[in-house]
Amino acid sequence: MLSYWEQDIFKPKYDYLIVGAGFSGLWMAYFLKKQKPKAAIAILERGTLPNGASTKNAGFACFGSPSELLENVKEIGWDKTLEMTQKRFEGIQIIQQHFGELIDYNACGASELFTERNIFEENLSQLELLNKNLSAMLLNQNHFYEDTKIISESKFEGFQYAISNAAEASIHSGKLFYNLYKTLVGQDVKFFFGTEVENIDTSHKTAIIKTKNLGDFEAQHVCICTNAFSNLFLTAQNIKPGRGQVLITKPIKNLPFNKTFHFDKGYFYFKNVGDRVLFGGGRNLDFEGENTAEFGTTEMIIKKLKQHLSDYILPNTDYEIDHIWSGIMAFNESKTPFSEIIQPNLSASVCMNGMGVALAPYLARELAWEMGKVEK
Numbered sequence: 001m002l003s004y005w006e007q008d009i010f011k012p013k014y015d016y017l018i019v020g021a022g023f024s025g026l027w028m029a030y031f032l033k034k035q036k037p038k039a040a041i042a043i044l045e046r047g048t049l050p051n052g053a054s055t056k057n058a059g060f061a062c063f064g065s066p067s068e069l070l071e072n073v074k075e076i077g078w079d080k081t082l083e084m085t086q087k088r089f090e091g092i093q094i095i096q097q098h099f100g101e102l103i104d105y106n107a108c109g110a111s112e113l114f115t116e117r118n119i120f121e122e123n124l125s126q127l128e129l130l131n132k133n134l135s136a137m138l139l140n141q142n143h144f145y146e147d148t149k150i151i152s153e154s155k156f157e158g159f160q161y162a163i164s165n166a167a168e169a170s171i172h173s174g175k176l177f178y179n180l181y182k183t184l185v186g187q188d189v190k191f192f193f194g195t196e197v198e199n200i201d202t203s204h205k206t207a208i209i210k211t212k213n214l215g216d217f218e219a220q221h222v223c224i225c226t227n228a229f230s231n232l233f234l235t236a237q238n239i240k241p242g243r244g245q246v247l248i249t250k251p252i253k254n255l256p257f258n259k260t261f262h263f264d265k266g267y268f269y270f271k272n273v274g275d276r277v278l279f280g281g282g283r284n285l286d287f288e289g290e291n292t293a294e295f296g297t298t299e300m301i302i303k304k305l306k307q308h309l310s311d312y313i314l315p316n317t318d319y320e321i322d323h324i325w326s327g328i329m330a331f332n333e334s335k336t337p338f339s340e341i342i343q344p345n346l347s348a349s350v351c352m353n354g355m356g357v358a359l360a361p362y363l364a365r366e367l368a369w370e371m372g373k374v375e376k
């Protein structure tokens with residue numbers, strides 16, 4: 001039961017209540033505050049820290065690798081693929097403009113690496129078309145190009161070919177979370193960590209949000225930002241969770257690269273974090289097993305990551321693994337997030353399909369703008 005003091009400060013009535021303190025929820029609060037500085041906003045988060053993907057990820061502000069984009073074209077067509085790429089591109093600029101100096105933002109670009117000539121050539125043959133279509137949307141940015149130097153410069157073995165782009169960036173996800181959090185607290189956004197939302201009733205003018213341990217909250221508008229854990233509230237969206245496993249090495253002397261890398265259609269990804277190597281992925285080795293909302297690592301995937309690390313990325317280098325962990329992503333068949341106002345007192349920005357670092361700020365900015373216009 002709340003005391004008088006607690007009730008007075010942490011009133012259970014808000015203009016906007018956001019469920020989930022991952023990047024989607026934090027950016028949503030950030031852009032709502034920009035629009036409506038006086039609005040009373042609170043974020044309800046079930047974890048004692050965010051507990052999904054945002055502080056568990058690899059910290060790539062993903063633009064998309066050529067093979068991922070070309071795979072998307074096959075699945076959802078050119079228009080949707082280009083639209084999503086443009087959103088990520090703008091999302092990367094938003095991150096840089098608002099927090100770039102605070103989050104180890106590195107406009108390092110990315111390289112996709114290939115071991116097999118035929119797969120590389122398949123991608124290369126489509127590059128001109130890909131660049132032409134991207135240029136039509138993203139003005140004069142030079143996108144993908146064959147990179148003949150990066151493999152030898154980085155001292156990789158096994159990888160034979162590379163396609164690079166300058167659009168992708170690397171960030172420190174923990175610092176982005178912390179700086180968003182600090183900014184929001186400074187703007188009087190209330191945070192309720194350890195507060196799980198069990199039910200949202202939007203059948204009346206104001207929404208009633210039932211929590212497991214803090215009773216009911218009331219809001220003029222509630223925004224669901226629970227990504228992979230959204231099926232409780234948004235059954236029709238049919239969102240599937242997908243686990244990602246990651247490892248990081250201890251510092252390595254004279255590490256020869258400073259960039260983000262992808263291979264195997266983006267299922268594997270690595271980058272340097274200072275003089276360490278962060279390496280993750282391998283969901284494609286066991287889709288069924290990794291189609292889970294349970295955190296945890298598996299011997300099979302971690303073993304494969306270590307093997308690739310030794311064979312391809314750090315051949316002839318002594319290294320030690322410092323830490324391994326996992327996070328949970330969200331996927332759907334359309335490969336596109338669900339980000340919209342559902343009714344005047346309810347909206348959602350969920351299902352980031354494994355690329356939410358850059359998507360979340362863009363989608364939050366657009367949705368907050370629309371929400372700000374909704375009559376309360």
Ligand SMILES: Cc1cc2nc3c(=O)[nH]c(=O)nc-3n(C[C@H](O)[C@H](O)[C@H](O)COP(=O)(O)OP(=O)(O)OC[C@H]3O[C@@H](n4cnc5c(N)ncnc54)[C@H](O)[C@@H]3O)c2cc1C
Pocket residue numbers: 019020021022023024025044045046047049050051052053054055056057058059060061062195196197198225226227228229243244245246280326327328329349350351352353354355356357358359360
């Ligand atoms: C291992 C890994 C690597 C990744 N690497 C990258 C990358 O390099 N680049 C990239 O673009 N993307 C990457 N992603 C994906 C990216 O991290 C996500 O798309 C993005 O963080 C999603 O943000 P979100 O806020 O929508 O979801 P989340 O960060 O998952 O936040 C949802 C929050 O909602 C909370 N929540 C859930 N249910 C409830 C409830 N009932 N009540 C209250 N709170 C609740 C959860 O605890 C969680 O904190 C990666 C993900 C993983 C797991």
